Amino acid sequence: MAENPISGDLSRLSMNGEGSVQTSHLVVCFGEMLIDFVPTVSGVSLAEAPAFHKAPGGAPANVAVCVAKLGGSAAFIGKVGKDEFGQMLADMLKENKVDNSGVRFDPYARTALAFVTLRADGEREFMFYRHPSADMLLKESELDQNLVNKASIFHYGSISLIDEPCRSTHLAAMRIAKQSNSILSYDPNLRLALWPSEDAARKNIMSIWNRADIIKISEDEISFLTEGDNPNDDKVVLKKLFHPNLSLLLVTEGKAGCRYYTKQFKGKVAGIKVKAVDTTGAGDAFTGAILYCLAADLNILKDETRLRHALLFANACGALTVTKSGAIPALPTKPEIEKIIRKI
Numbered sequence: 001m002a003e004n005p006i007s008g009d010l011s012r013l014s015m016n017g018e019g020s021v022q023t024s025h026l027v028v029c030f031g032e033m034l035i036d037f038v039p040t041v042s043g044v045s046l047a048e049a050p051a052f053h054k055a056p057g058g059a060p061a062n063v064a065v066c067v068a069k070l071g072g073s074a075a076f077i078g079k080v081g082k083d084e085f086g087q088m089l090a091d092m093l094k095e096n097k098v099d100n101s102g103v104r105f106d107p108y109a110r111t112a113l114a115f116v117t118l119r120a121d122g123e124r125e126f127m128f129y130r131h132p133s134a135d136m137l138l139k140e141s142e143l144d145q146n147l148v149n150k151a152s153i154f155h156y157g158s159i160s161l162i163d164e165p166c167r168s169t170h171l172a173a174m175r176i177a178k179q180s181n182s183i184l185s186y187d188p189n190l191r192l193a194l195w196p197s198e199d200a201a202r203k204n205i206m207s208i209w210n211r212a213d214i215i216k217i218s219e220d221e222i223s224f225l226t227e228g229d230n231p232n233d234d235k236v237v238l239k240k241l242f243h244p245n246l247s248l249l250l251v252t253e254g255k256a257g258c259r260y261y262t263k264q265f266k267g268k269v270a271g272i273k274v275k276a277v278d279t280t281g282a283g284d285a286f287t288g289a290i291l292y293c294l295a296a297d298l299n300i301l302k303d304e305t306r307l308r309h310a311l312l313f314a315n316a317c318g319a320l321t322v323t324k325s326g327a328i329p330a331l332p333t334k335p336e337i338e339k340i341i342r343k344i
Contacts, residue, residue, distance in 0.1 A: 025152030025295045027067045028102075028182075030077045030173050031060035031160040032135040033093075034112035035085050036280070038326065046117050046127055054085075055326040056092045057114060058135070059157050059189045059284050062327045066288025066317065068097045070334045072295055075147055077102035077173065079138040079166075081111035086134065092328070102144040106134035116280060124279070126193055136163045140172045148176045152295050153214075155185040155287070158205045162194055174211060183247075183298065186212035187287050190221050198224075210243045214294070216250040216287050217241070237261060247301050250290065250311075252283055257315050265304045269311040272319040272340060281327025282318040289317035289337070316340050 036057035039049035060076065067074035076098055080086030082105040089111065093100040112133035117125050130136060138160075148154065154177035160170040177184060188205045195201035202225060209215070222231035222241065229236045231251070242249050242261055249261040257271035293300060293310035300306045316337045324330035 026073045026075060026099075026150050027064065027153045027155060027291050027295050028075045028077060028147060028151035028177075029060040029064040029067075030148075030154065030156045030170065031058065032112060032157070033058040033061040033076065033078050033080055033089050033103075034114055034133070034135065035089070036327070037113060037115045038278070038280070039117045042118050042278070044117065046115050046125055049117060052115065056089055056328050057116075057281070058112075059159075059187065060155065061089070061093070062281050062284035062331075063155055063187075063288040063291065064093070064098045065096045065328050066285050066331050067292045067295070069331050070289065070292045070317075070337075072292040073099075075099035075102055075151075077138075077144055077147060078160075079104045079106055079134045079142070081105065081109055081134040082107045083111055085111040085113075096328070099147070102147045104138060104142045106137055109134040109137050111135075118278065118280075126191065128191075128194060130194070132163065135160070136166050138166045138169045140165065140169045143169055143173055143176075145176055148173050148182075149180045151177055151180065151182040153185050153291055154182040155187070155291060157187050157189040158201075158208075159189060159191060159194060161204045161208070171208070174208065178211070183213045183294070184211060185214040185216075185287075185291060187216045187283070188221055188225075189283075190218075190224060192224075202227075209241075210245060213246065214248045214250070214291075215241075215246060216252065216283070216290075218252050218283065219254075222251065234261075234266065238266075248307075252286055252318075254279075254282075255319075258286070258311055260307065260311060262301060262307075264302075267304070267308065269308055269315060271315050272344060274319045274323050276322040278325045278330070279322050281330060282322045284327060285321035285331055286314045286318035288331070289314035312341060313337060 036055045037052040040051045064074040064076040113129040115127040219231035251259040255271045259268045320332040321330045
């Protein structure tokens with residue numbers, strides 16, 4: 001397993017084999033967009049929190065904003081309520097230079113809300129208000145197929161698989177993207193509280209596993225999907241989670257960094273030490289950063305050295321995100337990432 005240090009030369013991220021600069025292609029993110037309510041103080045339970053402040057959230061939306069904030073091209077497809085929160089989220093995308101033409105507004109269902117807190121033991125606690133929320137109600141007839149067709153990379157999670165009609169819309173969007181030769185990127189983003197049961201979550205998350213070209217997963221998600229197997233065992237990962245159509249499997253390890261698996265090579269890239277304030281959105285920042293790099297040049301997948309540079313860039317993006325509160329407000333710019341990498 002390769003573990004040699006990586007230099008801070010990021011110029012290679014956006015170069016092709018001949019050394020010419022590649023233009024960034026469109027990353028389209030599909031799924032939920034919601035309002036996170038975060039306590040004004042940390043280390044307390046939701047019940048103990050004295051007050052909350054609102055922040056835009058939803059993993060696919062976070063990824064789209066991350067790509068755009070780094071200078072890439074991004075779009076979001078999903079549904080919000082025709083309410084003030086829904087309009088706020090659509091405006092937030094536009095302000096961050098994310099194409100929001102694929103956003104739909106439901107006049108009857110509300111925008112989803114999530115209360116999120118970091119307990120004293122370091123674990124996040126979630127409480128969701130989706131009964132149902134607008135994101136669950138996106139119909140196939142409302143899907144912006146032209147936008148999906150334009151995707152160089154089509155990214156999605158598993159929350160949009162929980163309920164109809166969004167589940168069928170999600171599957172249709174994947175089919176359209178694949179027919180358009182898009183790269184399919186999947187982050188399961190397990191939220192057990194939203195699923196009717198553990199078995200339903202495991203079955204549905206794995207039902208689309210073999211269609212993805214790129215998968216990002218956490219150690220906890222490996223343990224869940226393999227029903228308790230050791231997430232640090234390469235044999236477990238390769239036997240149970242790597243499939244023949246997969247170009248890249250990424251395992252995030254929090255502050256320790258990440259592991260990567262391709263058909264040709266595997267390895268680990270160490271994390272970057274920072275003082276964590278709020279871990280919300282760190283995984284989405286990592287995902288957005290690696291998709292930003294791959295959208296600029298997919299040939300990175302064939303060159304281990306350049307892939308490791310891209311993953312260092314993604315680790316740095318995730319690390320910087322945890323140094324501030326909130327997910328989207330904390331996402332760093334490319335110069336900020338380059339600065340922290342130069343320091344190491």
